[in-house]
Amino acid sequence: MADPYSTEINIDAPVEDVFRHLTDPAHMIRWMGQHATLDPSPGGTFHLDVNGVPVRGHYRIVEPPHRIVVTWGVAGSTDLPPGATEVEFTLDATPTGTRLRLEHRNLPDSQTSVHASGWNHFLARLHHAATGHDPGPDPWQQRAARPPLDRVRNGATTAPGGTL
DSSP: OOOOOEEOOOOOSOOHHHHHHHHHHHHHHHHSEEEEEEEOOOTTTEEEETOOOOOOEEEEEEEETHHHHHHOTTTTTTSSSSTEEEEEEEEEETTTTEEEEEEESSOOOOHHHHHHHHHHHHHHHHHHHHHHHOSSSSSGGGGGGGHHHHHTTTTOOOOHHHOO
């Protein structure tokens, strides 16, 4: 098991706006995924389809508007089954908006670089969406720009073009 992957980003938007992008399906798919079924309550559904990758889990902790913890995995994956890992989003107010800290725990070594690349890509898109800008179509939606789904399901170790 790899050490947790963690990163931070500053977003020029109020904490409540960023929180909404993590809990409301219409806001979530503006920056990540093409379909989301979200029930932001402890034990509630966290299902997100990201460029053909069916992420499945549940909300574990929901503390509006400052903290969310979800389980995370991929339907059909042998290396990263649904709910196998945990993602924590912590949101703190700053003078100019929000500092978002993400920690992705329990990732297998084979998944760390794939998810690090994916989180960097999608958090940049979150910044655009949460600040009221249109991040545009996700360039990783094009099949040629992302690794085959089997790489994510069965233990990718690299991420050409990167994706989750």
